Amino acid sequence: MTEIETFDVALPHGIRLACRAAGDPQAPCILLLHGFPEAAFVWDDCLRRLGGRYRLVAPNLRGYAGSSAPPEVAAYRPKHLVADLVALIEALGGPLRLLVAHDWGGAVAWNLAAAHPALMERLLIINSPHPATFLRELRDDPAQAAASAYMNFLARPDAAALLAADDFRRLWTFFTAMGADDPAHPGGGWLDEATRERYRAVWRQGLDGALNYYRASPLRPADPRAAADPVAARQPLATLQLPDEAVTVRVPTRVLWADGDTALLPGLLRGLEAWVPELRVERVPGATHWIVHER
DSSP states (O other): OOOOEEEEEEOTTSOEEEEEEESOTTSOEEEEEOOTTOOGGGGHHHHHHHTTTSEEEEEOOTTSTTSOOOSOGGGGSHHHHHHHHHHHHHHTTSOBSEEEEETHHHHHHHHHHHHOGGGBSOEEEESOOOHHHHHHHHHHOHHHHHHTTHHHHHTSTTHHHHHHHHHHHHHHHHHHTTTTTOTTSTTOOOOOHHHHHHHHHHHTTOSHHHHHHHHHOSOSOOOGGGGTOHHHHTOOTTTOOOOHHHHOOOSOEEEEEETTOSSSOGGGGTTGGGTOSSEEEEEETTOOTTHHHHO
8 A cells, every 4th residue: 555645735825734645746636625523634545545546635624733724714714715725736736637525625625616627627525515505405404404503513612612621522422423433333433542543633733723614604504592692693594695607516526425424414415416417426325424434
């Protein structure tokens, strides 16, 4: 298996991204984007297995361990996250053979592919909702709104302190509630002590950058505290408009979807082809949101 290298990429607009990579720099490039509450190391198996055929690069996104983490919430709006990836792809030598993205990495990838389709040949999304279907389901499906209610907790100003308490007890529940630490659970057993320590090493470097993705996003369910909380009341979900031309992805796209994801429900796939004309959906029964580890 190929060895993994680490390096930083300084982007022209002042952001630095810490990257993990494998493979010949002259080979076709695959970029892999992680989600919350993870980091680039979750792709290590892919880097080692495929590094003999491709150049694979997995950055820690803005706000995550070792990468620049601006303190302002506004610095995590989609246009800034997309700008990071545009500059990174250019620094890596141009269009990608493939962009792979999970969870929040997928949210950024959807936006990047819609705005800059020439930067990739293909797109692979893993359990990350397209913004148009996510907006629709948050508004129209009470089950999806309830499943996403945790986003309002993560947007709280005190969320980082609450998550870090008692050896990150609340963060572990993101995994363990789905059997990640249980060898008897389908796909479980991957959250061993060595993997836990890799997560701790990331989380100890700070959580607010990662949480700012939630704070900056208008795509959160309506907050029941809105009547009493002026900040919550400013949530724009009810009036948000996403023009079709801004969110249509004209790149050949595969969506890999773990059916056991309890935070992102299958209704998010309904009608997706309206915004992704070249779409193939592959559903994985029994896998959970942590399919990158499980499968």
